Amino acid sequence: MDDTRAAEAADDPLRPQLLLLMAGAVIGVVLLGAALVIDLTGANDVRTPAVPTMPSGGLPTMPSQGVPTMPNLPTLFPTAPPGATGAPTELPTNLPTNLPSIPQIPGGAP
Amino acid sequence: MTTGPGDTGPPRRWSPTVPGGGHHGAAGGPPQASGVSAARAAVRSAVRDDAEARARALLVVRLTIALYLAELLLNLLRPHVQPHEPALSIFERTTRLSGSVGRLLATPRTVFWLVLAGIVAGVLLQVLVMATRPDERRARTLTWLTVAVVLGPFGLIPLTVIAEYPLQALACVPGTAFALALLHFGQRFSRIPAMMLLAAFAWGALVVFGLGRAASNLAFGTLYGFMGDGAQSDLTRLAERQYDALDVVVVHSGVVNALVVAAGVALLLVLFRHRVTDAVTGLVVGAAIGLGYNLVESTLIIRLFGTLSAFTGTTGGFEYWVRQSIGLLGGQVAFGAVLGAGFGLAAQARRRGGRTRAALAGLAAAICGAIATETLAAWLSRIVHDHVSVGGPLDTLVVSPFLWLLPQAPFIVVAVLLLAVGTRARAAAARDAVAAEAASGTAITRWEAPFLADPALRFWSLVSTGRLYGRGSALALRRLQLAQLDLAAWRWQHPGVLDGPAKEEGDRLRARVMLLRTRPGIRPAAAPRPGQVTP
Numbered sequence: 001m002d003d004t005r006a007a008e009a010a011d012d013p014l015r016p017q018l019l020l021l022m023a024g025a026v027i028g029v030v031l032l033g034a035a036l037v038i039d040l041t042g043a044n045d046v047r048t049p050a051v052p053t054m055p056s057g058g059l060p061t062m063p064s065q066g067v068p069t070m071p072n073l074p075t076l077f078p079t080a081p082p083g084a085t086g087a088p089t090e091l092p093t094n095l096p097t098n099l100p101s102i103p104q105i106p107g108g109a110p
Numbered sequence: 111m112t113t114g115p116g117d118t119g120p121p122r123r124w125s126p127t128v129p130g131g132g133h134h135g136a137a138g139g140p141p142q143a144s145g146v147s148a149a150r151a152a153v154r155s156a157v158r159d160d161a162e163a164r165a166r167a168l169l170v171v172r173l174t175i176a177l178y179l180a181e182l183l184l185n186l187l188r189p190h191v192q193p194h195e196p197a198l199s200i201f202e203r204t205t206r207l208s209g210s211v212g213r214l215l216a217t218p219r220t221v222f223w224l225v226l227a228g229i230v231a232g233v234l235l236q237v238l239v240m241a242t243r244p245d246e247r248r249a250r251t252l253t254w255l256t257v258a259v260v261l262g263p264f265g266l267i268p269l270t271v272i273a274e275y276p277l278q279a280l281a282c283v284p285g286t287a288f289a290l291a292l293l294h295f296g297q298r299f300s301r302i303p304a305m306m307l308l309a310a311f312a313w314g315a316l317v318v319f320g321l322g323r324a325a326s327n328l329a330f331g332t333l334y335g336f337m338g339d340g341a342q343s344d345l346t347r348l349a350e351r352q353y354d355a356l357d358v359v360v361v362h363s364g365v366v367n368a369l370v371v372a373a374g375v376a377l378l379l380v381l382f383r384h385r386v387t388d389a390v391t392g393l394v395v396g397a398a399i400g401l402g403y404n405l406v407e408s409t410l411i412i413r414l415f416g417t418l419s420a421f422t423g424t425t426g427g428f429e430y431w432v433r434q435s436i437g438l439l440g441g442q443v444a445f446g447a448v449l450g451a452g453f454g455l456a457a458q459a460r461r462r463g464g465r466t467r468a469a470l471a472g473l474a475a476a477i478c479g480a481i482a483t484e485t486l487a488a489w490l491s492r493i494v495h496d497h498v499s500v501g502g503p504l505d506t507l508v509v510s511p512f513l514w515l516l517p518q519a520p521f522i523v524v525a526v527l528l529l530a531v532g533t534r535a536r537a538a539a540a541r542d543a544v545a546a547e548a549a550s551g552t553a554i555t556r557w558e559a560p561f562l563a564d565p566a567l568r569f570w571s572l573v574s575t576g577r578l579y580g581r582g583s584a585l586a587l588r589r590l591q592l593a594q595l596d597l598a599a600w601r602w603q604h605p606g607v608l609d610g611p612a613k614e615e616g617d618r619l620r621a622r623v624m625l626l627r628t629r630p631g632i633r634p635a636a637a638p639r640p641g642q643v644t645p
Contacts, residue, residue: 013538014459014468016531017389021452021471024524028478031517035485039357044489045350 156305156382163381164253168236170377171260174321174370175229181328182222188335191348198222199331210274217267218327221320224263232260264320268406275413278426282408285434289401289443293394296529298565299536300599302391306382310395313374314402314446322367322403329362330355357485364481367403368473371446374399375453385599388458389451390532392472393525396450400442407442408433432511440518442480447525449476451532475521483517490516537563540595543602547594553623554594562594590626597623 038044157163185198196202200218235256239249272279294307333355338348375395379387411433416426433441452472456465490513498509515522541563548559561567568591576584597619604612 013535014389014455014464017451017455017528017535018459018464018468018471020524020528020531021448021455021468021475024448024475024521025471025478027520027524028475028482031482031486031520032478035482035489038485038489044485044492045353 152305156303158381158383159250164250166380167257167377168253170373171232171257174317174373175225175260177366177369178225178321178325181325181332185328185332185335188332189339191335191338198328199335200327202331213274214270217270218324221263221266221324224266225260225324228259228261228263232256235259261317264324265316267320267323268316271406271410275409278412278430279405279409281412281430282405282434285438286401286405289438290398293397293401297390297394298533299540299595300384300386302384302394303382306378306384307394307398309382310374310378310398311402313378314371314399314404314442315406316402318367318370318374318399318403319406321370322363325366326359326363329366330359333358333362360484361481364477364484367442368445368449368476368480371396371399371403371449371476372453372469372473375450379453379457385596386536386603387454388532388536389455389528390536392450392452392454392457393447393528393532394450396446396448396453397439397443397525398446399450400444400446403442403446404433404438428506428510431506432514436511437515437518440515440522441483444518444522444525445476445480448472448479448521448528451525451528452476475524479518479521483521486517487514539602540598543598544594546605547598547601551620553597553620558594562591562598586626586629590623593619593623593626 182198185200188199200222235252239252290307290311294301294304334352337355337358338351375392378395379392384391408429412426412429415424415429419425449472452468452470452475455468455472459465459468491510494509494513495505498505544554544559544562548554548556554562561571572584572588572591575587597616600616600619604616
């Protein structure tokens with residue numbers, strides 16, 4: 001009994017510090033509650049852009065049968081325009097070399 | 111007047127209380143020894159190495175490893191979100207990153223293997239101790255070796271951070287050193303040993319940060335596995351689950367960090383010899399642990415935010431400004447201080463209920479505060495920055511720091527009030543103890559008692575002595591006063607009738623005071639009396 005009283009008396013000076021610690025704990029719990037509310041309501045969530053949902057079974061596979069095939073492309077291209085018999089193979093060689101000069105402009109060249 | 115070389119050396123404020131310890135050395139002048147042996151002697155005199163202290167240290171180590179192993183087990187049991195996931199999420203290689211970031215991301219894997227090797231080595235060492243029953247000295251060495259090999263691997267993560275970003279770490283040194291000095295010199299009546307303060311700092315930097323990161327890394331993989339299961343086909347939902355997992359990781363980190371800080375405070379209070387154990391002692395130890403954590407975290411965040419500023423909108427310079435100036439004593443430092451004060455008070459309380467309440471209140475405040483401030487600061491910033499332009503001078507210097515500190519402010523206030531009330535309680539206890547010692551013996555005279563109980567008067571007496579008789583006399587007087595305060599602190603911690611080792615310790619402290627009083631350089635007049643006229 002005396003020991004208990006002695007312990008209580010020894011702990012009396014500690015009471016203000018213990019109260020301060022309890023106050024800190026209460027403040028912490030209150031702030032934690034506020035933080036959890038913010039988290040759980042999504043008020044602090046990062047805004048992520050919507051991404052299209054992938055099909056549940058993964059990407060569709062290509063059908064193995066009934067796939068249309070590409071038509072055969074011509075392997076030879078025409079060598080002359082349609083209706084023509086063919087491109088000229090000989091070009092004229094005796095073209096005039098002297099061309100008429102420009103007439104004199106009154107007042108000089110611009 | 112005075113003095114030999116021993117008189118001008120730094121006074122040994124925190125001498126051990128073991129027989130043959132530093133008290134005698136301080137009184138008679140320390141023996142000449144080499145630097146290494148002197149350091150070894152200092153460690154041996156400051157740290158308890160009895161069987162009880164070693165058993166408690168091993169208990170803390172076992173609990174720490176149990177925490178890490180529990181994280182590993184949960185990670186192994188998680189559902190796999192992606193095909194071909196490895197058994198442990200830390201072995202997942204999503205992208206191959208080179209450079210410092212790649213090395214940082216690889217450290218949890220290295221830590222995993224080193225911890226496994228450390229556990230094996232620790233078990234072998236303990237088996238060796240049990241099988242061979244070595245002598246006391248060898249058992250002591252093997253025990254501390256066990257602690258080192260088991261806890262050491264966690265230090266790899268913070269050491270990698272500091273080695274990769276040395277400039278950022280160096281930039282954080284001045285502020286951290288200032289805060290450490292503040293913690294050391296801010297204690298009244300009885301200071302904890304400087305070695306204890308540095309050990310607390312190292313615990314925070316190496317163990318709390320390392321284990322906290324290693325555990326959080328595993329926890330994120332575990333939570334993502336459980337929360338992302340079933341959302342594999344919906345990329346939007348998968349991303350949302352990832353953010354939800356991050357929210358829970360914040361909660362997890364708050365709990366794990368606080369538990370490891372608490373383990374550090376308890377361990378240091380047990381291991382180191384210090385004169386007074388109360389709320390102020392615990393507060394200083396807890397704050398130093400938080401400061402160590404803060405140094406490594408600041409180094410990492412300053413670098414990361416500096417690199418990713420284009421994406422995050424925050425620069426490394428801003429992080430430095432917030433974390434190493436106005437917020438230096440907030441965050442982990444404030445939470446560590448409150449937690450440490452709770453544990454110090456629990457150690458001081460006589461009743462079991464009081465002890466439990468103090469420890470739980472400190473833990474609750476630290477855990478809840480750390481979690482809440484992470485979320486609330488981000489939320490407040492989001493609200494306010496819809497109306498305030500980001501990155502301007504007003505935002506950088508006022509708005510953002512204010513929003514960061516606002517949720518922490520109640521805990522900083524609680525820590526400051528705890529320091530003030532605890533210091534006041536110390537002063538009252540010091541007055542009673544000094545008066546009791548002055549009444550019962552001659553080590554403290556009734557003229558000296560008022561000066562010893564009042565820091566301002568004590569300082570004034572030192573200055574006056576220095577001006578009248580020179581620096582050597584002032585230092586000698588200071589040494590005498592510190593020895594008398596040690597004696598008064600002993601009287602405070604042992605108020606009842608004593609016998610056995612406690613009484614022997616008291617006798618030794620009195621002998622030390624008497625020896626200092628009779629040394630050259632100490633004059634009766636060196637301790638000014640009340641009413642004495644001084645120039």
